[in-house]
Amino acid sequence: MGGATVDEAKERLSAAEFHEWLLYREKHGSLNAGWRIERLLAMLCALVVNRTGGYKDGTAAGLADFLSYQMPDHGLSIEQAIKQWH
Incomplete structure (x- = not known):
């Protein structure tokens, strides 16, 4: 999510967007x-x-x-x- 590597994802996703994706995954799964x-x-x-x-x-x-x-x-x-x- 957000990139090919963890470092890329950290660069591209804000903490707020990351939080939104966590909520989505928690509700809808993988x-x-x-x-x-x-x-x-x-x-x-x-x-x-x-x-x-x-x-x-x-x-x-x-x-x-x-x-x-x-x-x-x-x-x-x-x-x-x-x-x-x-």
């Missing part, structure tokens, strides 16, 4: 189109499994069952991320 499509398909797969009775052992399907990759949770709040940005 900016990566491939991951967004994969997540939508995983939601559809989980819905189909759950609407047809779930797994044989009676448990419900979740997104993680159908995602090949999950974004790691770095545990950073928006405020912490902004501090790291400066």
